[in-house]
Amino acid sequence: MRDLLHLAPLQSFTDFHFRNAFQAVLGDVNRFYAPYLKMAFDGSIKEGPKFDVLPQNNPFEKVVPQLMACSAAEFLIMANYLENIGYDEVNWNLGCPYPMVAKRDLGSGILNKPSKIISILDEVQKQTSIKIGIKMRMGYEDTSDILSILPALNNIDLSEIIIHARFGKQLYNGTCDLDRFGECIPLSKHQLIYNGDINSVADFRRLKKLFPSITQWMIGRGAISNPFIFEMIQDDSEELPDDFVIVFKEFLSLLLESYLHHSNNHGNILLKMCHYWEYFALNFQNGKKLNRIVKKSKSVSEYSNFIANLDSLI
C-alpha cells in the first residue's frame, strides 16, 4: 500500500484558495490541514480562519480543520462550531512556536506541561464526540518533553499524532531532531505522522529509509515551493512531470481567480502572489528573475500576462 501524504497547514498560504486550486489540478494529497482557528479577545472565534473552513469554501473533501486553545472551554467552543458546520475531526495545534503565543500556554508553549494537555483532552472528550488529532513539536525548550507526553497520550482516544520534529524555541531554525523522532516511535500506540523539512524526493527517501514503519507524512514549505512534490514522491521520481508547466499555470490561474472572486483589493492580492512566489521561485533555476517580475507587476492583468507567458520565461 502507498504511504499517505498530507499537506501541512501554513497560515496565510494553505488557505481555501490554495487548497481548492491545488485539488482542482494537482493530486496525491491525502488530507489538507487548514490553518488554525483561534479565539479573539472578546470570546468569539476569529473571523478569518472561521471563513476559511466554511463548507461552501471547501467543496472538496479531505479538509481537516485545526484549532489552537489552552483551555477545555476554548477548545469546546471551536470544536462545537466545527462539528456544527459538518466536520467530524479536528486537529489541536501544539506546535506554534512564537513566544507571544507560547507564553500563554498556546501552541508549543504547553508542551512542558503534559498534565495540562491531558486534563484539557479529558475534559473536552467528556463533552464532545468529535475526533481529535494532535499536531505537535517535540517540546518547547528542547526535544525532551515528548518522551513523557507520548506515553501519557496512549490512554487517550486520538485519531493521530503529527510530529514536527523540532522544538518550539527553535522556531524554524536548525535541523529536525531525527534521533529523537526515532525514539518516539516505540513510545506511542497512536498513528504517528512525520513532519519537517521534506523538501525533495531525496529527503523523503532518506526519511523513509530511517523510519520504515512510518506510513504517513506531512509536507508544508516543500509543497508550496514545489506543489508537484506529492506526485513525484508517489511516482518515486525526482523529475517534475512532463506537463508541469501547463499544470502549474492552471494552478496559478485558479489561485488568482479565487482571490479575485472574494476580494476587489487588487493591491492586497498582488502582495499575496508575491508571498507565494517567495516559495514558488525556489522550484525554478531562474527563480530570482521570476520573483522580480512578479514583484514588479503593477496590476492583476500584468500578473495574469506573466502567468500566460511563464513557458517562455523559464
Ligand SMILES: Cc1cc2nc3c(=O)[nH]c(=O)nc-3n(C[C@H](O)[C@H](O)[C@H](O)COP(=O)(O)O)c2cc1C
Ligand atoms: C508561514 C507558516 C505558517 C504556518 N502555520 C501553521 C498553522 O497554522 N498550523 C500549524 O500547525 N503549523 C503551521 N506551520 C508549521 C507547518 O505546518 C509545519 O509544521 C512546518 O513548516 C514544518 O514542516 P515543513 O518543513 O514541511 O514546512 C506554519 C509554518 C509556516 C512556515
